[in-house]
Amino acid sequence: MGSSIVQRMATPDPSLDPSRDPRTLTAEEWRQLLTPEEFAILRQSATERPYTGRYNDDPGPGAFHCVGCGNRLYGAEHKFHSGCGWPSFFQAVVPGALEVHRDSSHGMVRTEMRCARCGGHLGHIFDDGPRPTGMRHCVNGYAVLHVPAGSDVAPVFAAHRRARPS
Numbered sequence: 613m614g615s616s617i618v619q620r621m622a623t624p625d626p627s628l629d630p631s632r633d634p635r636t637l638t639a640e641e642w643r644q645l646l647t648p649e650e651f652a653i654l655r656q657s658a659t660e661r662p663y664t665g666r667y668n669d670d671p672g673p674g675a676f677h678c679v680g681c682g683n684r685l686y687g688a689e690h691k692f693h694s695g696c697g698w699p700s701f702f703q704a705v706v707p708g709a710l711e712v713h714r715d716s717s718h719g720m721v722r723t724e725m726r727c728a729r730c731g732g733h734l735g736h737i738f739d740d741g742p743r744p745t746g747m748r749h750c751v752n753g754y755a756v757l758h759v760p761a762g763s764d765v766a767p768v769f770a771a772h773r774r775a776r777p778s
């Protein structure tokens with residue numbers, strides 16, 4: 613109990629606070645937490661240009677979490693090299709990690725993925741992925757944060773938030 617209080621004080625991050633629903637954060641609170649690229653993608657459904665985001669190269673064992681709220685979305689074992697310019701995964705860690713929506717913007721009908729915890733836009737799902745699912749979750753690299761295997765989530769997020777350019 614004591615350690616959880618210390619950790620919360622060391623990580624004053626409202627999106628990671630388990631007592632707060634991240635869907636109640638205001639746009640201004642998100643702007644304070646996120647980098648401009650992260651804000652544009654998660655909160656405004658932007659798409660980073662191909663090959664410009666994080667994790668086109670494999671960062672190694674671990675998990676990929678929503679950079680907005682810390683929700684664990686993908687394991688490194690779900691990542692595959694698609695060559696499309698965005699990090700690609702064939703499935704989420706659990707089906708409930710994501711919400712899917714029909715997206716008919718830009719003259720196309722696509723399946724949009726959002727984080728099921730904070731509602732942040734992540735990317736789109738296509739049906740040209742590898743076995744066993746045949747799905748390609750095309751994720752904006754700036755929408756996620758890699759937590760190396762064996763590391764705790766909160767310190768990795770705290771270091772990332774501190775490194776945010778002001």
Ligand SMILES: [Zn+2]
Pocket residue numbers: 678679680681682683727728729730731732
């Ligand atoms: Zn989230």
